[in-house]
Amino acid sequence: MREYWTSFASLLGVLAFCQTLVQVIFPPELRFAFIKLFNRILNTFSSYFYFDITEIDGVNTNELYNAVQLYLSSSVSISGTRLSLTRALNSSAITFGLTNNDSIFDTFNGVTVHWEHVVTQRQAQTFSWRPLPEEKRGFTLRIKKKDKSLILDSYLDYIMERANDIRRRNQDRLLYTNSRGGSLDSRGHPWESVPFKHPSTFDTLAMDPVKKQEIMEDLKDFGNGQAFYQKTGRAWKRGYLLYGPPGTGKSSMIAAMANYLGYDIYDLELTEVHTNSELRKLLMKTTSKSLIVIEDIDCSINLSNRKKSNNNGNSMGRSYYDPEMRSGSGCSGGAGGEEGGNSITLSGLLNFTDGLWSCCGSERIFVFTTNHIEKLDPALLRSGRMDMHIFMSYCSFPALKILLKNYLGNKESDLDDKILKELEDVIDKAEMTPADVSEVLIKYRRNKDRAVRELLGALKERAEKNLKNGGLRDKNLNAVEEEEEEEEEQEKRALESPKEGCDCEKENCKKEAEEEEKIK
Numbered sequence: 001m002r003e004y005w006t007s008f009a010s011l012l013g014v015l016a017f018c019q020t021l022v023q024v025i026f027p028p029e030l031r032f033a034f035i036k037l038f039n040r041i042l043n044t045f046s047s048y049f050y051f052d053i054t055e056i057d058g059v060n061t062n063e064l065y066n067a068v069q070l071y072l073s074s075s076v077s078i079s080g081t082r083l084s085l086t087r088a089l090n091s092s093a094i095t096f097g098l099t100n101n102d103s104i105f106d107t108f109n110g111v112t113v114h115w116e117h118v119v120t121q122r123q124a125q126t127f128s129w130r131p132l133p134e135e136k137r138g139f140t141l142r143i144k145k146k147d148k149s150l151i152l153d154s155y156l157d158y159i160m161e162r163a164n165d166i167r168r169r170n171q172d173r174l175l176y177t178n179s180r181g182g183s184l185d186s187r188g189h190p191w192e193s194v195p196f197k198h199p200s201t202f203d204t205l206a207m208d209p210v211k212k213q214e215i216m217e218d219l220k221d222f223g224n225g226q227a228f229y230q231k232t233g234r235a236w237k238r239g240y241l242l243y244g245p246p247g248t249g250k251s252s253m254i255a256a257m258a259n260y261l262g263y264d265i266y267d268l269e270l271t272e273v274h275t276n277s278e279l280r281k282l283l284m285k286t287t288s289k290s291l292i293v294i295e296d297i298d299c300s301i302n303l304s305n306r307k308k309s310n311n312n313g314n315s316m317g318r319s320y321y322d323p324e325m326r327s328g329s330g331c332s333g334g335a336g337g338e339e340g341g342n343s344i345t346l347s348g349l350l351n352f353t354d355g356l357w358s359c360c361g362s363e364r365i366f367v368f369t370t371n372h373i374e375k376l377d378p379a380l381l382r383s384g385r386m387d388m389h390i391f392m393s394y395c396s397f398p399a400l401k402i403l404l405k406n407y408l409g410n411k412e413s414d415l416d417d418k419i420l421k422e423l424e425d426v427i428d429k430a431e432m433t434p435a436d437v438s439e440v441l442i443k444y445r446r447n448k449d450r451a452v453r454e455l456l457g458a459l460k461e462r463a464e465k466n467l468k469n470g471g472l473r474d475k476n477l478n479a480v481e482e483e484e485e486e487e488e489e490q491e492k493r494a495l496e497s498p499k500e501g502c503d504c505e506k507e508n509c510k511k512e513a514e515e516e517e518k519i520k
Helices: 002-025 028-045 063-073 145-170 209-223 226-232 250-261 276-284 346-354 397-408 417-430 434-443 448-496 498-519
Strands: 048-054 083-086 095-098 103-108 111-121 135-144 174-178 191-195 237-243 264-267 290-294 364-370 388-391
Touching: 048 063, 048 145, 063 135, 063 145, 103 145, 111 145, 135 145, 209 250, 209 388, 237 250, 250 264, 250 290, 250 364, 276 346, 397 417, 397 434, 397 448, 417 448, 434 448
Parallel strands: 174 264, 237 364, 237 388, 264 290, 290 364
Antiparallel strands: 048 135, 083 095, 103 111, 111 135, 174 191
């Protein structure tokens, strides 16, 4: 036994001597060149390529590393029994990923690739203004040589797109509003944000299912339409106008759209914007994949119908390009006028939604809401600005069934056929908004049968009231229509015969001069 250990010690001594001899005879540069040549020979006969993606590139973070990490976290085929769990800032989801030196196989367009998460200890650092992490992290991608062009041309771009989708889906959506008076926050941004937690979805939205499905398909086509918009040469944006009586669910529709697409919401308060230039700067600071919302646009600034405005005596003959015709205080009674210094023009808002500045981002939706669509200028309503007009009507029978399911948990089969028939007959005559119907159901939700009875009674009461006021309402509508027709005829005569008006004015002036001479 002693002889065995003696022989082993002698062997170690010989190896140490040989190693020392090699280091003396062959300098480090020669040894490095030999190792490099050896690896090159091995790579020549190897059928694989290897790509290293490090966490830190120099002193900057490698975005591709973060994208790969997110992309691989969405895979369910991770091998091994130890996984890493993470939750990012402003994220509502927990994701898992590869642990140290774990590996995974992935398939793309029929090609199988191998990913390995390599983690090693970093060597002792010298002085640095930005200390690096103690561990050196990276991913190693192994692919077959014949698949190199496919992987480099398409696979990495696909990973970046999927990572962006995962990041947006996991991250909480934000609700932005422009700062008061155009001020900037501590980071120099004109928008302030809070987490957006509105629970409204298209499943809970009280609306006709056919119309609802049409809107959802339109939104889906828009979200998947990048190639279409590029092919047709159009800016990747779309406009929706939501109009109807108060309480018909316009705000809930906006929340449902944001939750369906996973977009942030920018709630633009026009009364806090002073100039067209400031409006453009706000647009530039919005992100892609977002909804830009202006609620009650008819009450924000004066965007009234120029055709109706010109019918007034004070406005006759004035040009649209007159600043006073294009700006105003709206419904706020001067809040956006001289006191607030608001000088936004209709032309500025039109350029905001459909001009060159509207395409400074991509995949954005403009949503305007109003209770009085007739007050808006037709130039704001045309296609290209407001592409889809959605009328938010009073509560219909299909919408009523959705509300009964939401608040009481009642399905159509749970209700008596007689009560359903009465509800169907009276709902259109009652002209109640979904908000009014919801309030009745919330009040009596502890007793489902009573809630349905109270709702039926409220609908009948409202229908009788509408029937009594119907005659008076018709008379008032007829009077208004006759007045509008008379104003349109006066405007038409004034436009068709401007010269006659000038001749009349000259004759009147001539008569006045003759009368003055007679008096003298």
